[in-house]
Amino acid sequence: MSIDFKHYAGREQAFVKHTFLDEYLKAALGIICSRYREFVYVDGFAGPWKSTAGEHFDDTSFGIALKHMTKILEFYESKGRLIKMRAFLVEKDSRAYTQLEQAIKRFPKIEISPLKGMMEDHTAKIAASIPSSAFSFTLIDPKGFPEIGAMMPLLQRQNAEALVNFMFDFANRFGGTDLIPKLEAWLSLAGKEGWRDLINGLTGAEREQMYEDLAVEALRSTPGYAYAPVITVDKVLHNRPLYKLIFLSRHSRGLEIFRKSESIALGAQAEVRSVAKANKKAENSAMGDFFADGSDAVPNDRSSQVIRRSQLQAPIQLKNRLIAAGGEEVTWGELWPQVLEDFSVTRSWLGRQVNYFRKAGQLLAPGWSSERKQIPDDDQRLIWNNQLS
Ligand SMILES: C[S@@+](CC[C@H](N)C(=O)[O-])C[C@H]1O[C@@H](n2cnc3c(N)ncnc32)[C@H](O)[C@@H]1O
Incomplete structure (x- = not known):
C-alpha cells in the first residue's frame, strides 16, 4: 500500500508524515514480528483528523498502522506463527472518537482499545498493560505540544520505538515567552539549565538546530535511546520548517529502517512542495511562467x-x-x-x-x-x- 496523494490537498505535510509511517511500519513490522510474539501500536492523538479517504481511513495514522498490522499478522498466520497484535488509540474529541469507534470495526483481527480522553491520563495505564516481552511503537502526534513528561512511561519501555512530533514553528515563535507552558516544560526536560540563553541571539539554521537538539535531548536522555534521528517537515509554500518528526530507537536496525523510510518521505516532500508551488504560481500568473527559474x-x-x-x-x-x-x-x-x-x-x-x-x-x-x-x-x-x- 502506498499513500494516495489525492486525499491530502491542503494538508501536504500529513502526506509526508504518512509516507514515512507507511514505509517504516511495512519494513519494521516484518522484522519485529519475526522476533517478538506481541506487537502493540499506541496512537496517543489518533484522530481521525481531516480524513477524506472514506470508511477505509487510509489517510490516517491509525488506518495505515492497522492495515499493515493486519497484513503482517495474516502473513505469519499463513506460516503457522501466531502474533498477538494490539492497538491503543486515544482521542479526546468526541466527534473524532465516534468516528474512530466506527473505523476500527474494519480491523477485526487486531485487539483494539479505543480510549476517550486525554492521552496524558491514559499513558501510565497503557504502558502497564504491555508485557515487557512485547514490542511497542508509540506515535505522539498532537496539533500542539503534549505534556511530554506524561509520555515517559511509554517512551521508557525497553522493547520500544516511537515517533514524536515537535511543533518547531510554534517553538520558534513562542519558546521562552512562557505563553505555552507545555513547550517550556518540554524544552526544560533535558535538564539543560539556562536553555533560554542557548536560544537567545541565535537566528536561522543555528536557532532551528538548537531547538531541535533541545527537543531531542529531552526525549532521548532519560529513556536512554541510542538513536534519535529527525525528519524536518516543511511548510508547503515557504522554505521554512513546520515541524520535526523525532524518531526514537535503541537498535541500529531501527535506524536503518528510519533512513530508508526517511529517504522516501523526503522524496515525497520534494515532489508535493514543488507541485504546490507551481500550482500557486500558475494561479497567480496569467503568463504561466512558473518554473522559469527552476528554484521550485x-x-x-x-x-x-x-x-x-x-x-x-x-x-x-x-x-x-x-x-x-x-x-x-x-x-x-x-x-x-x-x-x-x-x-x-x-x-x-x-x-x-x-x-x-x-x-x-x-x-x-x-x-x-x-x-x-x-x-x-x-x-x-x-x-x-x-x-x-
Ligand atoms: C494532528 S491530529 C492527529 C493526526 C493523526 N496522528 C494522523 O496522522 O492521522 C491530533 C489529534 O489529537 C487529538 N488530541 C489533541 N490533544 C489530545 C490529547 N491531549 N489527548 C488525546 N487526543 C488529543 C485531536 O483532537 C486530534 O484529533
Whole structure:
C-alpha cells in the first residue's frame, strides 16, 4: 500500500508524515514480528483528523498502522506463527472518537482499545498493560505540544520505538515567552539549565538546530535511546520548517529502517512542495511562467538538498572514522550506524560507497566474497589504506 496523494490537498505535510509511517511500519513490522510474539501500536492523538479517504481511513495514522498490522499478522498466520497484535488509540474529541469507534470495526483481527480522553491520563495505564516481552511503537502526534513528561512511561519501555512530533514553528515563535507552558516544560526536560540563553541571539539554521537538539535531548536522555534521528517537515509554500518528526530507537536496525523510510518521505516532500508551488504560481500568473527559474523544482527543494549534503558528507565521515582507527580493522556493522546517525543516507547507499573505495584501492576489505558483491556484510572488516590517502 502506498499513500494516495489525492486525499491530502491542503494538508501536504500529513502526506509526508504518512509516507514515512507507511514505509517504516511495512519494513519494521516484518522484522519485529519475526522476533517478538506481541506487537502493540499506541496512537496517543489518533484522530481521525481531516480524513477524506472514506470508511477505509487510509489517510490516517491509525488506518495505515492497522492495515499493515493486519497484513503482517495474516502473513505469519499463513506460516503457522501466531502474533498477538494490539492497538491503543486515544482521542479526546468526541466527534473524532465516534468516528474512530466506527473505523476500527474494519480491523477485526487486531485487539483494539479505543480510549476517550486525554492521552496524558491514559499513558501510565497503557504502558502497564504491555508485557515487557512485547514490542511497542508509540506515535505522539498532537496539533500542539503534549505534556511530554506524561509520555515517559511509554517512551521508557525497553522493547520500544516511537515517533514524536515537535511543533518547531510554534517553538520558534513562542519558546521562552512562557505563553505555552507545555513547550517550556518540554524544552526544560533535558535538564539543560539556562536553555533560554542557548536560544537567545541565535537566528536561522543555528536557532532551528538548537531547538531541535533541545527537543531531542529531552526525549532521548532519560529513556536512554541510542538513536534519535529527525525528519524536518516543511511548510508547503515557504522554505521554512513546520515541524520535526523525532524518531526514537535503541537498535541500529531501527535506524536503518528510519533512513530508508526517511529517504522516501523526503522524496515525497520534494515532489508535493514543488507541485504546490507551481500550482500557486500558475494561479497567480496569467503568463504561466512558473518554473522559469527552476528554484521550485524537485532537485532544489530543501529535502533534496538534505539528501545531497548528506551524500557529500557521509563518505567523508566514513573515511575519517576509518583513518581515526589508526590502521586497526573496523567492521562494517560497527561503522554504518555511526554514519547513519548523523547523515540522511541509507545503509545500502553507504555500503556501495564502501565498495567504490575498495575498488579504488583506498580501502582494504579482507575476504570480500565476490566482485559482484556491492554492499558489505556486517562482519566485513575494513581498513583504510594509508598508502594511498
Ligand atoms: C494532528 S491530529 C492527529 C493526526 C493523526 N496522528 C494522523 O496522522 O492521522 C491530533 C489529534 O489529537 C487529538 N488530541 C489533541 N490533544 C489530545 C490529547 N491531549 N489527548 C488525546 N487526543 C488529543 C485531536 O483532537 C486530534 O484529533
